[in-house]
Amino acid sequence: MKDLSMHILDIAQNSVRAEADHIIISLTAEGRPRILKIVISDNGRGMEPDFLEKVTDPFTTSRKSRHVGLGIPLLKQSAELAGGNFSIKSAVNEGTEVCATFPVDSVDRIPAGNIPEALTLLVASHPGITWEFRFASECEHFELNLAEVREVLKGVPITNNHVLEWIQNTLDDGFKTVFGGVLDEVN
Amino acid sequence: MKSIKELEAIRERALKEIAIRENEGKTRIVVGMATCGIAAGAKPVMNAFVEELNKRNIHNVSVAMTGCIGVCRFEPIAEVIEPNGEKTTYVKLNPEKARRIVAEHIVNGRPVIEYTIGAAQD
Numbered sequence: 592m593k594d595l596s597m598h599i600l601d602i603a604q605n606s607v608r609a610e611a612d613h614i615i616i617s618l619t620a621e622g623r624p625r626i627l628k629i630v631i632s633d634n635g636r637g638m639e640p641d642f643l644e645k646v647t648d649p650f651t652t653s654r655k656s657r658h659v660g661l662g663i664p665l666l667k668q669s670a671e672l673a674g675g676n677f678s679i680k681s682a683v684n685e686g687t688e689v690c691a692t693f694p695v696d697s698v699d700r701i702p703a704g705n706i707p708e709a710l711t712l713l714v715a716s717h718p719g720i721t722w723e724f725r726f727a728s729e730c731e732h733f734e735l736n737l738a739e740v741r742e743v744l745k746g747v748p749i750t751n752n753h754v755l756e757w758i759q760n761t762l763d764d765g766f767k768t769v770f771g772g773v774l775d776e777v778n
Numbered sequence: 779m780k781s782i783k784e785l786e787a788i789r790e791r792a793l794k795e796i797a798i799r800e801n802e803g804k805t806r807i808v809v810g811m812a813t814c815g816i817a818a819g820a821k822p823v824m825n826a827f828v829e830e831l832n833k834r835n836i837h838n839v840s841v842a843m844t845g846c847i848g849v850c851r852f853e854p855i856a857e858v859i860e861p862n863g864e865k866t867t868y869v870k871l872n873p874e875k876a877r878r879i880v881a882e883h884i885v886n887g888r889p890v891i892e893y894t895i896g897a898a899q900d
Binding site for chain 1: 782785786788789791793795813816817821824825828832837840841842843845
């Protein structure tokens with residue numbers, strides 16, 4: 592994938608397919624040398640231990656129509672090519688947590704891409720899910736919980752254009768505040 | 779940082795708009811956004827649909843993502859589903875084609891035949 596936002600969009604949809612109703616996507620810049628840690632965790636179906644063991648194999652998939660599942664292997668590859676790590680935890684009926692780390696200053700790290708946009712697309716397509724987005728760096732942190740947004744809206748759909756615009760702008764602001772000066776591609 | 783006050787104002791405005799739009803049938807645009815779609819460039823296509831609809835103030839069309847439709851070599855794919863159930867499958871899309879689909883199919887009711895899967899398979 593060309594950038595991190597595409598990986599996030601991809602993996603988050605695994606969580607949706609696993610029938611999660613609570614999905615947390617967090618990005619944290621931490622450590623010396625700085626790494627960007629991306630964690631996508633859900634309360635979905637989870638995986639059996641033997642499926643989990645093979646899940647990073649491109650020929651492992653829960654799909655019946657295909658014998659290929661590339662989302663997880665591609666993310667693992669992107670992380671490792673940049674000198675980072677990939678890990679995944681899962682338990683049946685408890686959920687799954689995917690974690691990928693990327694050394695921030697590696698020349699082999701793919702750019703972040705437009706992450707607020709990707710997150711908003713997820714909310715727009717799956718408004719019934721309680722999404723939680725968290726950005727953190729050493730000095731700043733930001734959180735947006737869709738449950739709180741829903742409370743304020745009191746029945747007005749999240750998919751209303753103006754609401755989605757507000758969500759994307761809020762995420763944009765948060766992202767720039769937290770990662771500006773931390774990730775080179777964020778001014 | 780955007781404020782909760784802004785969100786409350788949006789809520790008030792939306793309540794008024796919703797009352798007017800209750801009875802319109804919704805056309806749905808569904809964009810393939812599985813690994814194949816994303817890798818082929820479906821994200822900018824979905825954005826182009828959303829932005830063009832907003833730009834033209836069209837509120838009775840929803841845009842959503844879906845999984846792998848099964849013809850990955852034709853990604854990015856989008857299906858336009860009318861209120862009467864009629865479905866048009868567009869393939870090998872890019873943002874420019876998405877905007878043209880909004881202009882011709884959504885606004886003027888004329889599907890863009892040359893972008894459909896039928897035209898691609900010939």
